Amino acid sequence: MEADSMSKKVALVTGAGQGIGEGIAVQLAKDGFAVALSGRHLDKVQRVADEIEKAGGEAFAIEADVQYRDQVFDSVQKTVDHFDHLDVFVNNAGIAHVAQICNTKEEDLDRLLDINVKGTFFGIQAAAAQFRKQETPGKIINASSIAGHEGFELLGAYSATKFAIRGLTQAAAKELARYKITVNAYCPGIVLTPMWDQIDEEMGEVNHVAKGESLKQYLQGIALGRGEEPEDVANLVSF
Numbered sequence: 001m002e003a004d005s006m007s008k009k010v011a012l013v014t015g016a017g018q019g020i021g022e023g024i025a026v027q028l029a030k031d032g033f034a035v036a037l038s039g040r041h042l043d044k045v046q047r048v049a050d051e052i053e054k055a056g057g058e059a060f061a062i063e064a065d066v067q068y069r070d071q072v073f074d075s076v077q078k079t080v081d082h083f084d085h086l087d088v089f090v091n092n093a094g095i096a097h098v099a100q101i102c103n104t105k106e107e108d109l110d111r112l113l114d115i116n117v118k119g120t121f122f123g124i125q126a127a128a129a130q131f132r133k134q135e136t137p138g139k140i141i142n143a144s145s146i147a148g149h150e151g152f153e154l155l156g157a158y159s160a161t162k163f164a165i166r167g168l169t170q171a172a173a174k175e176l177a178r179y180k181i182t183v184n185a186y187c188p189g190i191v192l193t194p195m196w197d198q199i200d201e202e203m204g205e206v207n208h209v210a211k212g213e214s215l216k217q218y219l220q221g222i223a224l225g226r227g228e229e230p231e232d233v234a235n236l237v238s239f
């Protein structure tokens with residue numbers, strides 16, 4: 001256990017090996033948190049943890065797949081074993097999938113629900129259990145999306161999971177407030193992370209998008225179609 005982290009706030013970020021999760025972990029470390037980073041691929045989260053340590057921060061990498069409840073609870077225990085306690089849990093891990101609803105395979109729908117919804121559900125359960133065991137306040141922060149406020153064509157199953165996360169966040173906030181545990185969600189627009197490489201790859205030929213146009217341009221087109229100023233759309237595409 002790191003002696004210094006006894007006084008530091010401790011955060012656990014899921015899916016922290018790249019993208020938004022990596023950005024959150026790095027910023028939390030800059031803000032003085034001791035950070036546990038969990039992900040399906042230990043080498044990816046270890047890379048980010050090493051970078052945080054090299055920059056003078058405290059970090060600890062954990063291999064955990066959020067679709068499995070026991071691995072989520074285990075990641076919290078490993079964080080507490082290493083840093084003594086937990087203050088913040090960020091349910092960041094998530095996947096997207098591009099398909100028209102009528103063409104979405106059940107196995108893809110199951111994968112999205114297992115990782116995005118059940119993974120977030122398990123994270124709330126595990127974090128709340130730890131905060132109550134510590135008898136301390138705590139913060140739980142979940143990854144929803146712009147697609148959790150508007151259902152986008154070609155992202156129907158994904159949007160459903162992000163809407164679900166908003167509802168889950170609101171319900172958890174009401175249930176856990178009495179324990180001084182806050183539950184909030186972030187809803188980014190389009191953030192140019194490796195998720196978009198995968199989304200663009202899955203695009204292929206679909207009716208709604210002109211050949212060669214990426215989903216990013218398609219979504220931007222929707223925003224522009226609403227008469228939003230280009231700079232508004234530009235704000236969506238940032239990292």
Ligand SMILES: NC(=O)c1ccc[n+]([C@@H]2O[C@H](COP(=O)([O-])OP(=O)(O)OC[C@H]3O[C@@H](n4cnc5c(N)ncnc54)[C@H](O)[C@@H]3O)[C@@H](O)[C@H]2O)c1
Pocket residue numbers: 014015016017018019020021038039040041044064065066067092093094095096115119143144145146147187188189190191192193194195196
């Ligand atoms: N990039 C965007 O435009 C955008 C917009 C709104 C919301 N989001 C949400 O933000 C979160 C992060 O997105 P991102 O763009 O950084 O994605 P990303 O694909 O770049 O990174 C996601 C990370 O989560 C990990 N992950 C996936 N499934 C996992 C699992 N079962 N267990 C543990 N880790 C797992 C991946 O390995 C990866 O490291 C996601 O929940 C996503 O839905 C992204």
Ligand SMILES: CC(=O)[C@H](C)O
Pocket residue numbers: 096145146147152155188189190191195
């Ligand atoms: C991929 C994502 O979450 C939205 C559509 O930006």
